[in-house]
Amino acid sequence: MHSFQVNDLTCGHCVATVEKAVKGVDADAIVKIDLATHKVDIESRKPVSQFAQAIESAGYTGNWWVSGDTRGALMPLALGT
Secondary structure, eight states: OEEEEETTOOSHHHHHHHHHHHHHHOTTOEEEEETTTTEEEEEOSSOHHHHHHHHHHTTOOEEEEGGGOTTSOEEEGGGGO
16 A cells, blocks of 8 residues: 655545546556545555656645555655656
8 A cells, every 4th residue: 555645635626636646547546535634545556656746746745655654754755756
């Protein structure tokens, strides 16, 4: 699983945009987005870098957790590319 902290998720439209970006990378991905915590979890075999690039290209900033562990280090989206 890939976990992201997407700072600028502020509304349902943002959620839909991020989900569309993720599905553009992997249509079969399971996406869980928590608007209140700005957390995006993605279950997919595709590399984290592809999702980081897609989320950033959709206009959002944030970080991803190294190895998907939310207790681990956070890396900026741009470093996932």
